[in-house]
Amino acid sequence: MTIEPYDSGDLPEHKPRRSDVDPKAAKRAERQVGFLFIASGLASAAFIVAYIVTPVDKEMPLPGFGSTNASNLLLGITMGLALFLIGAAAIHWAKKLMPDVEVVQERSPESSEAEHRDALLDEYRRGIDESGVKRRPFILGSMAAALGLAGLPAVVLLRDLGPLPADALTKTMWERGMHILIAETEQKIRPEDMQVGTLISAVPEGIDLVMEEAGNLNELAKSAVMLIRMDPAEIVADQTPEGKEPWSYEGILCFSKICTHVGCPLGLYEQLTHHMLCPCHQSTFDLADAGNVIFGPSSRSLPQLAITVDEDGYLIAREGFAEPVGPSFWERG
Amino acid sequence: MSTSKVEQAGGAGYLWVDDRVPASKYLKKQLGKVFPDHWSFMLGEIALYSFIILLLSGTFLSLWFKPSMIEVVYDGSYLPLNGVKMSEAYASTLDISFDIRGGLLMRQIHHWGALFFVAAISVHLLRVFFTxxxxxxxxxxxxIGVTLLTLALLEGFAGYSLPDDLLSGTGLRIAQGIMLSLPVVGSYVSFFVFGGEFPGTDFIPRLYTVHVLLVPGIILALITVHLMLVWFQKHTQFPGPGRTQRNVVGYPLFPVYAAKAGGFxxxxxxxxxxxxGLFQINPIWLYGPYIPDQITAGSQPDWYIGWLDGALRLMPNIxxxxxxxxxxxxxxxxxAVIVPGIIFTAMALYPFIEQWATGDKTHHHLLDRPRNAPTRTAIGAMSLSFYVLLWIQGGNDLIANTFKINIFVITWTLRIAIFVVPPLVFVITKRICFGLQRRDRDKLLHGYESGIIKRxxxxxxYEQHQPISPEERAVLLARAEAPLPLPMPEKYDAxxxxxxxxxVKKLQSRLSHFFYNEQVxxxxxxEIEEGNHHESELTAERNYEIDDARTKALAPHE
Structure with missing residues (x-):
């Protein structure tokens, strides 16, 4: 069924363009189209010249914008013009010189005629009949089973895409007595090297060897921590379990650097409030209050690493992380 | 055998083809195929052309890009990073940007092209929806179109992730965090995808195959089907004089449409x-290589992922x-999973939902003006406002920084707005549509307000109304007789x-009332006839009154 609610009237009368009635205007349009094509050709030639002449690393001043890579700028402009002018010429040609009389075409019928549909159905039935699947259901059944099973190897084949998680998500390399190194300099650090208010990115001692051996950066993606020193009076709470030796040392706290939301490294520390904000989704942790979430989408506190100092006065881990670091997952517990 | 016309015209080569694939009759018909013209029909074309540009520029990039996470020490033209350890993927992207002539241009064309590709698909989708x-x-x-949009988002994100710079690595880390959140299978999915722990060394080579072969292959196949269907079903057209449900009015493929589309x-x-050439995009050398414990403030995805990132930022911590x-x-x-899943599923099923709710089973080749389908238009505007709010939240840190607003205030405002604004937009849009319908009705009955004030x-x-043009009349009349809502079913039969x-029938009837209530x-x-008649009589009468008075005033006094 088609709806045809109204009489839309006739096509408006065609109004001739200047180029239709005035041969001079048509000639002018012809010249314009030709010039646009020629200009494009010149731009292509200019591209080749720019490619050969401009060194790849040459900077050129761009008034008002500082400077830019000359090669990129010239190649871009010449290539852009070469292409754009072809388009402009073709469209100008179509608009000015090709007929602009609108043409009416009937739509094809909305559906096949009933007799054709019926004929198709007959043909289909004949095929089904000749294949005999109706009379021999055993074939159909076994074929369906075979096809279904043939899909399974394709799935099974993907098994070796990766190892099973095992304890990789719950364990880091941190363990008792491991030195805490400044991430940038890879040097051990003493408490007196840290003033109140400082924050230092840190890694476990030996992480370089671990990563070199593994040939990847996986350990850094979970073992990265940050050391923060604050006035001990300002620490409301930390994660030290009751009856245990304190996890912080003289106002120095160590937290995982990996956001517990979806795993971005934390980065924006507000010294006065001790708030640590994740630059990705703004989960905000209060480092003076056991790393608890005070705003944003993260649902878990930042895991704290228990620290102390060794006999030489260097900061070390008192033990490994007590809980998994990073984003939460189903079996995390 | 006498020489045919084709041979005389020098088309011996074509005869060779036609002897093997006799398609002249078919091709003759296709060369004259008519395409309707409207600026908004070019949006899909932009998407198609962007895709071709992406294929060409992407092939160029693939000649130098090394999809490898093997660590190398950079030694190239970009001095600030000399001696820095990085993956081969990042190093080869630097080489393309600094050591290969035209490499940076192609990278930037590829990135701009990707942004245009998704943008064009999105706006094209809006055009198709609202009309x-x-x-x-x-x-x-x-x-197919909704699937293409989904694939385009995926493809764009994959491309953004390949160079292994700090931003792209951070994006992947977030994607991995999202995988981990999947119930039961999360950690397994993540381990299979990354070949173990994040980031590992398997992922970028795998992503590369997905980005240059798998997804573009599917996109190409779907675009082909998309276009074949457009071709076969013929394009829709806007209402206007001479345009009906049964015809197509426009320009023939050869030469006019071919010249215009090819030129475009x-x-x-x-x-x-x-x-x-002129505008820098994704300067990866400024971000540095991906190192898992580093991050820059103001990390932003490409524009089309912004709404997802915004959704992640908006959600409270449950x-x-x-x-x-x-x-x-x-x-x-x-x-990251449920809301996008609902959005894309609802979007894909929308034609069937509307069809079911309205009971409208007819073919439609004439496009609706958005005002004439107020409920659909309101649903579209509502969804768009939802999207835009998420998108704003995706840039909440930039907004906070630029306008010096507390970021928590922005987030809380948007958390409330996401529930309040879309329903408001729905109601307001619907009212605007009815207002426009009423104006159209007035125009049909009384003509338009001419701006001519007579004393x-x-x-x-009084202001003189004048009859509208036949063109406008055809457009205004194109609104089908306001369909009646489906009747409430009887609970018990005779x-x-x-x-x-x-x-089910009751629900359908309810939805149908929801769609069709209050149509003007x-x-x-x-009525139109009478209205026009009345208007012209009134005008004539007034004109006579004025003329009469003028004649009297000008008449010499006795």
């Missing part, structure tokens, strides 16, 4: 190339722990037996 072009018989093409391809390509053992991270699942001899002013499927009635032909 009702998805209605029968084009539902399949709508679903070069225009799109040219503009993209100019952008690549995590449910079952039996102290299993965690359901609703704070990640809802914004009558008795000092009264024998007092409860109707089968009563509940179309004037009947008689």
């Amino acid at each position: 009702g072009a998805f209605r029968k018989p084009r539902e399949t093409n709508w679903i 391809f070069f225009v799109v390509f040219g503009v993209t190339a100019l952008m690549g 995590e449910i722990v079952f039996f102290g053992q299993w965690n359901l991270m609703l704070n990640v699942l809802v914004p 009558l001899p008795n000092g009264k002013y 024998n007092g037996i409860k109707q089968k499927g009563y509940g 009635p179309m004037p009947t032909a008689a």
Whole structure:
């Protein structure tokens, strides 16, 4: 069924363009189209010249914008013009010189005629009949089973895409007595090297060897921590379990650097409030209050690493992380 | 055998083809195929052309890009990073940007092209939605289109992730965090995808195959089907004089449409190339290589991922722990999996939902003006406002920084707005549509307000209305007679037996009322006739009054 609610009237009368009635205007349009094509050709030639002449690393001043890579700028402009002018010429040609009389075409019928549909159905039935699947259901059944099973190897084949998680998500390399190194300099650090208010990115001692051996950066993606020193009076709470030796040392706290939301490294520390904000989704942790979430989408506190100092006065881990670091997952517990 | 016309015209080569594939009759018909013209029909064309540009520029990049996470020490033209350890992927992207002539241009064309590709698809989708072009018989093409949009988002994100710079690595880390949030299988999915722990060394080579072969292959196949259906079903057209449900009015493929569409391809390509030369995009050398414990403030994804990132930022921190053992991270699942899942499913099914709710099973080849389908338009505007709010939240840190607003205030405002604004937008849009319908009705009945103010001899002013043009009349009349909502079904039939499927029918009728309530009635032909007649009589009468007074005033006094 088609709806045809109204009489839309006739096509408006065609109004001739200047180029239709005035041969001079048509000639002018012809010249314009030709010039646009020629200009494009010149731009292509200019591209080749720019490619050969401009060194790849040459900077050129761009008034008002500082400077830019000359090669990129010239190649871009010449290539852009070469292409754009072809388009402009073709469209100008179509608009000015090709007929602009609108043409009416009937739509094809909305559906096949009933007799054709019926004929198709007959043909289909004949095929089904000749294949005999109706009379021999055993074939159909076994074929369906075979096809279904043939899909399974394709799935099974993907098994070796990766190892099973095992304890990789719950364990880091941190363990008792491991030195805490400044991430940038890879040097051990003493408490007196840290003033109140400082924050230092840190890694476990030996992480370089671990990563070199593994040939990847996986350990850094979970073992990265940050050391923060604050006035001990300002620490409301930390994660030290009751009856245990304190996890912080003289106002120095160590937290995982990996956001517990979806795993971005934390980065924006507000010294006065001790708030640590994740630059990705703004989960905000209060480092003076056991790393608890005070705003944003993260649902878990930042895991704290228990620290102390060794006999030489260097900061070390008192033990490994007590809980998994990073984003939460189903079996995390 | 005498020489044929084709041979005389020098088409011996074509004869060779036709001897093997006799398609002359078919091709003759296709060369004259008519395409309707409207600026908004070019949006899909931009998407198509952007895709071709992406294939060409992407092939160029693949000649130098090394999809490898093997660590190397950079030793190239970009001095600030000399001696820095990085992956081969990042190093080869630097080489393309600094050591290969035209490499940076192609990278920037590829990136701009990707941004245009998704943008063009999105706006094209809005055009198709708001004009009702998805209605029968084009539902399949709508679903293909929604699939293409989804694939384009995926493809764009994959490309953004390949160079292994700090931003792209951070994006992947977030994607991995989202994988981990999947109930039961999360950690397994993540380990299979990354070949173990994040980041590992398997992922970028795998992603590369997905980005240059798998996804573009599917996109190419779907675009082909998309276009074949457009070709076969013929394009829709806007209402206007001479345009009906049964015809197509426009220009023939050869030569006019071919010249315009072909020319437009070069225009799109040219503009993209100019952008690549003039405007910097994704300067990966400024971000540095990906190192898992580093981050920059103001990390932003490409524009089309912004709404997802915004959703992640918006969601409050709800995590449910079952039996102290299993965690359901609703704070990640809802914004990153459930909401996008609902949005894309609802979008794909929309043609069928509307068809079911309205009971409209007819073919539609004439496009709706958005005002004439107020409920659909309101649903579209509402969804768009939802999207835009998420998108704003995706840039909340930039907004906070630029306008010095507390970021928590922005987030809380948007958390409330996401529930308040879309319904408001729905209601307001619907009212605007009805207002426009009423104006159209007035125009049909009384003509348009001409702006000509006349003063009558008795000092009264009146504005003369003038009849609208036949073109406008055809457009205004194109609104089908306001469809009636489906009747409420009877609960019991004549024998007092409860109707089968009563509940479903009731829901359908409710939805139908929701879609069609309050439509401004179309004037009947008689009413229009009478209205115009009245208006012209009034004008004539007033003019006579004025002329009469003027004659009297000018007459020499006796």
